[in-house]
Amino acid sequence: MNRIDRRFAALIAAGRTGLIPFVTAGDPAPAHVVTLMHALVDAGADLIELGVPFSDPMADGPVIQHASERAIAGGAGLADVLRWVGEFRRRDADTPVVLMGYLNPIEMYGYARFAEAAVSAGVDGVLIVDCPLEEAAALEPLRAAGLRRILLAAPTTAPARMEQLCKAAEGFLYYVSFAGITGAARLSTADIAARVAGVRAGAKAPVAVGFGVRDAASAKAIASFADAVVIGSALVERLAGATEAGEIATRAREFLAPIRAALDAP
Secondary structure, eight states: OOHHHHHHHHHHHHTOOEEEEEEETTOSOGGGHHHHHHHHHHTTOSSEEEEOOOSSOSSOOHHHHHHHHHHHHTTOOHHHHHHHHHHHHTTOSSSOEEEEEOHHHHHHHOHHHHHHHHHHHTOOEEEETTOOGGGGGGGHHHHHTTOEEOEEEOTTOOHHHHHHHHHHOOSOEEEESSSSOTTOSOOOHHHHHHHHHHHHHHOSSOEEEESSOOSHHHHHHHHTTOSEEEEOHHHHHHHTTOOSHHHHHHHHHHHHHHHHHHHHOO
16 A cells, blocks of 8 residues: 555545645745645645646646746746655655656657656656547556555546446545546536435545535535545635745635635534
């Protein structure tokens, strides 16, 4: 069991819903990424999803696109992301970290080299948006090194393919709440509750739901039928423009703490 498996086992045993914040590595300030990560944990994050900045995103909406642009302009790259995770691990040996991004940076870095460096830094899993299940062999060096490959499913996923995803799921299965890009304000929990229930019944891993979760109320609604809630664009938007470590940490805690409290409320 790696950190992701242990964390979800503990959450399920305690009857708690996981909280997974997403932030773009290097935004809003490359010098304070590690401070931000620790602030998220202090505010109640169970797992951190760290976005690897990329110039040509497909699933990300404008908020995260702009965050990536700012991070890249600040010089952030994959090597920096791995270094930040390593620095984070000096104080936090337990909180799982998943890198979310696209295949090209890993391809350029080299699969085996990346796998070794990621595990050494303390990364626990990867979510590669543009690597479909049919191309899973490309990521075998990552899995062989112990990294969990997080898969995506959506309302448009065909039943036969959903069955494949459920069987292949490891770490957790990320269920996209609607067909679209991150940050869109079109979350309808009534439409997806039954679908997620079916996915959870067939998946061999916990199911986290993201896209469209913006605040404590929407997170609480999702928590009624998901193992974990992912919140990204609203948090990235709240952090935008902060430059000092103290301000970044305060914004992160003030945003995330009410969501944690809502998830833990009876």
